[in-house]
Amino acid sequence: MANSIKIGLLGLGTVGSGVVKIIENHQDKLMHQVGCPVEVQKVLVKDLSKARGVDIPSEKLTTNVEDILHNPDVDVVIEVMGGIEHTRDYILTALRNKKHVVTANKDLMALYGSELLTVASESGCDLFYEASVAGGIPILRSLVEGLASDRITKMMGIVNGTTNFILTKMMNEGSAYEEVLKEAQDLGYAESDPTADVEGLDAARKMAILSTLGFSMKIDLDDVRVQGITNVTEEDLQYSKQLGYTMKLIGYAHRDGENVEVSVEPTLLANAHPLASVNDEYNAVYVYGEAVGETMFYGPGAGSLPTATAVVSDLVGVMKNMRLGVNGKSAVTPQYPKQLKEAKDVYSKYFLRIHVKDQVGAFATLTSLFSERGVSFEKIIQLPVKNSELAEIVVVTHKSSLKDYEEIVQQLRDLSIVESVKSSYRVEGVGEV
Template identity: 55%
Template sequence: MKNEINIGLLGYGVVGSGVATILHNHQEDLRHKLGVPVSIKKVVVKDLEKKRNGVISKEMFTTSLDEVLNDPEIDLVVEVMGGTSAAQEAIRRSLEAGKGVVTANKDVMAESGPELLKLADENKCDLLYEASVGGGIPLIRTLEDGLASDRITALTGIVNGTTNFILTKMKHENKTYEDALAEATELGFAEADPSADVDGIDAARKMVILASLSFSTEVRLDDVFVRGMKEIKDGDLQLAEQFGYTIKMAGSARKDEEGIEVAVEPVFFPNSHPLATVNNEFNAVYVYGDAVGETMFYGPGAGSMPTATSVTGDVVAACRNLLLGVNGKRLHAPQYERKVKSDDQKYARYFHRITVRDEVGVLTELTSIYSHHKASLATVVQDSELHEEGADLIFITHKISRQQHLDILQDLKDTPTVIDISSHYRVEGE
């Protein structure tokens, strides 16, 4: 039996230094849980001359990945270097060298997860990726182990802290999008280039990971319908509140006998829905299972120590597998073939805000369009205040297919009395 476990750490940025700090400060706890010490032996970085603070001594740093891969005393590789190409290559080479890998890299797992998990199976290695989704929320381990006996049918959640922070500031402090984004950047919740967050790409990658795991099938990034938060127009947050809703940038995934559907977009949630009360940089995911019913997982979605905590949790799991001799025993091959729904198989309620000319008969003309597409309306409201462009009509549909929704929008655009389709949203949670 091994009397110690050594780690090769790839990257020493915000998360990497957090992992090193936890492993250093919790050494006695880890020894108690595992029965052996767990130590970082090498840290791979780009620049040896860069000044670094922390618990790692200078002689442990190297720029060579080979020093980690060729060291027989290093049992486990922790990849927190970020990026895609170099990180993917490092994970691949580590697995081929017979070393288990823990990663926090959602980009790599979303784009190359099936390939890398297959490689882990072939080389009898663990590949653990809890921190790739949800920061400090133990979500992946719960889906993989805690709910393993259940059949997950759907999940809906806020999986990007940046957009949730921005929307919280816009709603509760009446800040503009630009001011809220500037504050998020200043606090470190948003990158200098926030496009991956605000355009929904970051959340889409996380939903690929969650849907693939939950439904035991291959889900690709191209399978995800993505609509960014820039689609939220002036006045929409207040209008949502008027009708009893809160707008959240949310990811959703569903599976039934017809296939899967995955989306990331701004969504109307009833104010009574638990996700409507998740604010600032926090994440939350609602999971629906045949047996367990509805459960929600909530916590910090980003940050050095929450993410590092998830990474270290995977390190403990991988170490335990090594000590028990069961590393690489879990097979990751999908149980079901990939089957993606078409737009006429995806059903939801929709909110439409339409600016029209203030003329007699407009309401009748527009409702006939919905009737033509066999869409029934739950709510029809005309804004009592006229503005320069005309008047606003609000329609909330009963459940219709996404194809019906798109066809209705197209017909509305082609109607002369319609000045603009100001906004449209999926209505969730009812």
């Protein structure tokens, strides 16, 4: 083993500069664990002249990725530049050149994780990606090692800090979505183009990674049903509160026998659920195992140093493996072929808010649509809509199959007495009021 372990860093943005800081500040601890110093050898940047928040000698910076991928001194490549196609090529080249890789790139792992892990294994290299899901929370390691003996049947995650910040603010302050989004952007919690976050895509990528590991089954991004938070209104949140629920963007992964469902959608969560009190930009993953029962892992889902902690902890794992000469042997290939539940087998409770014409028999007409399919109500609220001839009806159903529920909603839209279907969400647990 070399006198020091040398790192090639791809990217020196928020996470990259965090990685440099942690390697500097915690050098003692790293050395104690690994037995030799760790050194950042080369850093790929876009612009050599840009000012950085960290102190890196200019000769270590490069704009040429070959200086890292083909550098015989570099032992480990840390990828924190983001992006997909280029980055995939870089990581493949690094692995084929026998360099271990640590990445924080969820987009890449959700799309090409399986391919990259195979190449890593063939090259005898480690490819670790703890930071790709839930930032500083060591959730992937907990799933793969800490709960290695258990059969995980359910995972629920608040895995996107931006949307959790927005929903928490909307819920606590009664503010409108656009207003809070603006505030989140000003605070740096949301990007100037927030689409991937608010449309649920970012969370979906993380859920694909989580469920692939937790269920030992290759789940692709396309397998995740996704609904974002852009249509959530103050009225919906008012009703949530009133009914004893908290609205969260929940990544939901459930295994029933051999069949799996994975979704990301705004969900009314009973206030007593451990995830309901995860607020602001925090993340948490709730894991249910057959033997262990309920567990939850909570922490910062993003940010420079939290994410960098996960990256450098992965680096420690790589370095320990180097010392023992066992790199490239820890990845476990999926045990099961993919089997997704059909809509008729996906069961949930639902919250539905509709506006109907306030006329005799309207409510009976509605309820018969539900009862024909055997779907009953847990809660019902009916109120007149101000300054109109309409009534607002809010129901929380008992469990229904997704298939039945979607058909009911379609039929409701077609009814002449229904003015509009305002909103519809999954419901988890029983709200106590």
